[in-house]
Amino acid sequence: MPFQIMYSSQASAPMSVGALQEILADARVGNVLHNVTGALVYVDGVFFQILEGDAGVVRKLMASIAADARHHSVKVFHEAEVDARLFESWRMAYLSPTAGQMAAWAGLPGATTIDALLRDLERDPQRPPQVLLNMLKALAQ
Numbered sequence: 001m002p003f004q005i006m007y008s009s010q011a012s013a014p015m016s017v018g019a020l021q022e023i024l025a026d027a028r029v030g031n032v033l034h035n036v037t038g039a040l041v042y043v044d045g046v047f048f049q050i051l052e053g054d055a056g057v058v059r060k061l062m063a064s065i066a067a068d069a070r071h072h073s074v075k076v077f078h079e080a081e082v083d084a085r086l087f088e089s090w091r092m093a094y095l096s097p098t099a100g101q102m103a104a105w106a107g108l109p110g111a112t113t114i115d116a117l118l119r120d121l122e123r124d125p126q127r128p129p130q131v132l133l134n135m136l137k138a139l140a141q
């Protein structure tokens with residue numbers, strides 16, 4: 001069964017378009033190699049990333065990503081075995097919503113700052129699956 005992991009982290013410096021593209025390029029090369037799929041969200045200096053694949057592979061990749069100096073304060077807040085991958089056709093999809101959009105995806109339209117949203121996401125295990133489905137919908141538009 002595929003395994004999913006979702007984390008948040010703080011970018012070490014404000015991300016230029018070029019720096020983001022470099023991360024995505026690294027991610028896509030690594031993910032083809034490891035048969036990993038997923039999505040990366042960047043909003044107001046915060047990353048959210050979902051990784052899917054073989055559990056052992058995903059955990060190992062997660063450890064390597066967590067050690068990357070381009071971000072810090074990595075917090076894993078969702079881990080699950082799932083029947084099927086959600087981001088099957090994306091080696092690493094990319095989304096850059098506003099904090100308000102991200103809050104709406106989490107079903108928390110009142111959370112206007114990314115910090116408030118982070119706290120709620122970490123507290124409520126029902127939220128991450130909902131965010132993932134709404135991210136998928138946004139990608140399909």
Ligand SMILES: Cc1cc2nc3c(=O)[nH]c(=O)nc-3n(C[C@H](O)[C@H](O)[C@H](O)COP(=O)(O)O)c2cc1C
Pocket residue numbers: 023026027028029030031040047049051061064065066068070071092
């Ligand atoms: C926010 C962020 C997301 C990343 N996502 C991935 C990813 O999905 N897959 C991947 O292979 N590398 C990803 N990377 C890059 C890894 O941290 C690392 O540079 C890459 O896996 C190469 O590691 P290695 O030199 O140990 O092989 C990401 C880095 C950052 C900062």
